[in-house]
Amino acid sequence: MTNSSRERKVRGSQIRTSRREKQDKNARNRTEKELTRLENHQTHRTKNGTSKLDERFIPEEQPFIETEAVTQVETRMRRWLDVGRPVHLIGPTGCGKTALAMHVARERDRPVVWINGDADLTTSDLVGEYAEKERISERDKYVHNVVKSKDIVRDRWVDNPLTLAVREGATLVYNEFSRTKPVANNVLLSVFEEGVLELPGQRGKSRYVDVHPDFRAILTSNSVEYAGVHEPQDALLDRLVGLYLDFYDRETEVEIVRAHVDDFDTEDTEQIVRLMRELRERLDVNVGTRAAIMAAEGLTTVDDLDRSILTDICVDVLASKVAQHSDVHELRDEVEATIKGMEGTLS
Numbered sequence: 001m002t003n004s005s006r007e008r009k010v011r012g013s014q015i016r017t018s019r020r021e022k023q024d025k026n027a028r029n030r031t032e033k034e035l036t037r038l039e040n041h042q043t044h045r046t047k048n049g050t051s052k053l054d055e056r057f058i059p060e061e062q063p064f065i066e067t068e069a070v071t072q073v074e075t076r077m078r079r080w081l082d083v084g085r086p087v088h089l090i091g092p093t094g095c096g097k098t099a100l101a102m103h104v105a106r107e108r109d110r111p112v113v114w115i116n117g118d119a120d121l122t123t124s125d126l127v128g129e130y131a132e133k134e135r136i137s138e139r140d141k142y143v144h145n146v147v148k149s150k151d152i153v154r155d156r157w158v159d160n161p162l163t164l165a166v167r168e169g170a171t172l173v174y175n176e177f178s179r180t181k182p183v184a185n186n187v188l189l190s191v192f193e194e195g196v197l198e199l200p201g202q203r204g205k206s207r208y209v210d211v212h213p214d215f216r217a218i219l220t221s222n223s224v225e226y227a228g229v230h231e232p233q234d235a236l237l238d239r240l241v242g243l244y245l246d247f248y249d250r251e252t253e254v255e256i257v258r259a260h261v262d263d264f265d266t267e268d269t270e271q272i273v274r275l276m277r278e279l280r281e282r283l284d285v286n287v288g289t290r291a292a293i294m295a296a297e298g299l300t301t302v303d304d305l306d307r308s309i310l311t312d313i314c315v316d317v318l319a320s321k322v323a324q325h326s327d328v329h330e331l332r333d334e335v336e337a338t339i340k341g342m343e344g345t346l347s
């Protein structure tokens with residue numbers, strides 16, 4: 001044994017760590033991990049110029065016509081959005097609710113989050129769930145060449161559209177919200193009133209999310225279905241500002257059809273809109289602006305138009321709305337009679 005006793009060197013961290021020091025170390029690790037996650041998210045966001053919100057499905061931007069009639073409704077919508085009230089657009093199929101909601105939402109220059117109402121939608125579909133497994137591996141080298149490893153697998157919470165919109169101050173467009181069962185929409189009550197979103201699946205203080213001051217909501221529902229699908233709870237309706245829409249005036253519909261159908265003569269556009277509006281008055285089925293757009297698209301393929309071809313196009317555009325094959329004959333008769341009755345004005 002040599003004279004100088006050699007102090008035993010212990011490599012690596014101290015063998016014995018007090019419980020308190022271990023807790024502090026774990027807390028530091030957790031903080032570092034959280035900071036890394038946020039930095040990664042921020043990097044992802046800046047690198048791709050998008051946030052997680054942008055990954056959400058949002059209907060493709062369409063040409064948007066703003067006549068006086070459209071602007072009037074927009075002004076009413078903005079009035080309520082400016083004071084933080086959720087706006088509920090109610091109207092018949094194809095009258096322009098979605099286009100209006102998306103346009104006003106985009107104009108707010110905030111991220112837009114889109115939710116499609118559906119009977120199968122649940123609260124967790126709206127707010128989020130523990131949907132991913134997170135594996136954390138800790139490697140401790142207490143003694144050189146001895147590795148103590150520990151894998152922790154835990155559920156990770158994933159925010160769904162409503163929570164993302166609330167956290168990031170997005171404009172939520174909740175299309176056909178009344179198709180969703182009322183119980184799933186209950187989470188909206190405190191969002192629209194107390195300004196807090198409760199995450200039923202979460203625990204502790206992360207169970208509550210303060211609503212971002214820039215968060216706004218535009219809900220749409222189809223007037224007919226609205227009555228028939230799920231009667232939304234009065235407490236929710238009480239929190240909404242309701243704007244009933246109908247089909248636009250003829251000039252606006254002509255502009256809308258022209259915006260959607262290229263290479264279609266203005267006079268022909270005016271005629272097909274006039275015909276579809278007449279059918280809207282006469283038929284039991286709903287004849288929306290979308291039907292006028294589709295009919296105009298069909299007409300762009302025709303060189304020599306006659307009454308029979310025009311009848312075919314109108315019947316084809318509306319036939320999906322009649323339940324029985326026998327009803328199509330009645331539909332065709334109505335269309336033929338309408339075209340005949342307008343012969344003087346349809347060239």
Ligand SMILES: Nc1ncnc2c1ncn2[C@@H]1O[C@H](COP(=O)(O)OP(=O)(O)OP(=O)(O)O)[C@@H](O)[C@H]1O
Nearest residue numbers: 062063064065093094095096097098099256289290
């Ligand atoms: N102001 C507008 N400018 C341009 N296109 C419009 C405008 N309003 C409606 N449209 C078009 O008319 C058609 C019907 O509009 P939209 O889909 O918004 O109706 P909707 O009431 O939401 O129908 P649904 O009840 O089926 O959801 C769409 O093709 C839409 O792009």
